[in-house]
Amino acid sequence: EVQLVESGGGLVQPGGSLRLSCAASGFTFTSYGMNWVRQAPGKGLEWVSYIRSSSSTIYYTDSVKGRFTISRDDAKSSLYLQMNSLRDEDTAVYYCARDRYSYGSIDYWGQGTLVTVSS
Amino acid sequence: DIQMTQSPSTLSASVGDRVTITCQASQHISNSLNWYQQKPGKAPKLLIYEASNLETGVPSRFSGSGSGTHFTFTISSLQPEDTSTYYCQQYDNLPPAFGQGTRLEIK
Numbered sequence: 452e453v454q455l456v457e458s459g460g461g462l463v464q465p466g467g468s469l470r471l472s473c474a475a476s477g478f479t480f481t482s483y484g485m486n487w488v489r490q491a492p493g494k495g496l497e498w499v500s501y502i503r504s505s506s507s508t509i510y511y512t513d514s515v516k517g518r519f520t521i522s523r524d525d526a527k528s529s530l531y532l533q534m535n536s537l538r539d540e541d542t543a544v545y546y547c548a549r550d551r552y553s554y555g556s557i558d559y560w561g562q563g564t565l566v567t568v569s570s
Numbered sequence: 571d572i573q574m575t576q577s578p579s580t581l582s583a584s585v586g587d588r589v590t591i592t593c594q595a596s597q598h599i600s601n602s603l604n605w606y607q608q609k610p611g612k613a614p615k616l617l618i619y620e621a622s623n624l625e626t627g628v629p630s631r632f633s634g635s636g637s638g639t640h641f642t643f644t645i646s647s648l649q650p651e652d653t654s655t656y657y658c659q660q661y662d663n664l665p666p667a668f669g670q671g672t673r674l675e676i677k
Contacts, residue, residue, distance in 0.1 A: 486666075496606075496614065496657055498666040512665050546613055555659065555666025556604065558625070560613035 453477040453559045455547045460564030467537050467568070473530040473547030473561055480528035481505070484550035486557055487521060487532050489543035489566075499545070500532065501554040510554055514540075537568045572597050572660055576669030584677045587648045591672045593641040593658035602662035605634055605643045607654045608671075614657065618643065650676055 459471040473485070487499040500521040501510045509521055520533040530547055544563040551558040573596040583589050593603070601621040606614035616625045618634035621641055631646045645652055653676050658669040 495671045496608075496659070496668040498668070501666075510664055551619065553661070554664060555661035556602070556619070557659075558616050558619070560615070562613055
């Protein structure tokens with residue numbers, strides 16, 4: 452059974468940093484690209500970032516370029532999102548999501564972790 | 571960037587009804603489209619991939635069709651557990667984009 456478990460969310464002040472983690476199990480992690488998708492409270496879904504297997508290709512949505520960094524540790528079957536210079540508008544539930552084909556073709560989602568940016 | 575426009579935004583229907591949601595892409599995306607179901611407080615769940623393929627384990631009352639720019643999602647006979655928000659999403663071009671969602675309620 453595919454399982455994706457996020458952690459690392461919490462309350463942070465504007466301008467602060469946070470690192471999200473996602474522990475994957477139930478599939479061969481090295482064979483899949485991975486995504487981060489977020490959902491602001493009461494709003495729709497927004498794709499944030501993608502990393503291909505072996506970290507060979509990385510993409511970001513424009514609003515997080517230069518502030519967020521996606522990475523993976525294949526030995527630990529883990530995905531990460533380092534978030535710096537956080538803004539109020541980054542407040543959201545962040546989902547780790549497995550990719551079926553290439554960027555954004557998501558087939559499995561984690562349960563999400565809430566990031567709140569507020570002073 | 572490609573824009574995905576879903577309609578309607580909200581929908582109220584009765585158990586047993588046939589329900590249809592449409593999704594329009596601002597550019598041609600071939601069949602690079604998924605449909606997801608999201609219940610309150612839960613993660614989205616993949617229902618339809620590549621516009622018309624039913625994900626394993628998903629009930630056959632759900633279906634999808636379309637190609638290019640116009641797509642349709644249908645529930646053939648609405649069940650009480652289908653109360654959810656439904657999203658279309660394109661993955662043909664960067665950035666991947668979701669529709670704004672359709673909230674489906676049972677009358």
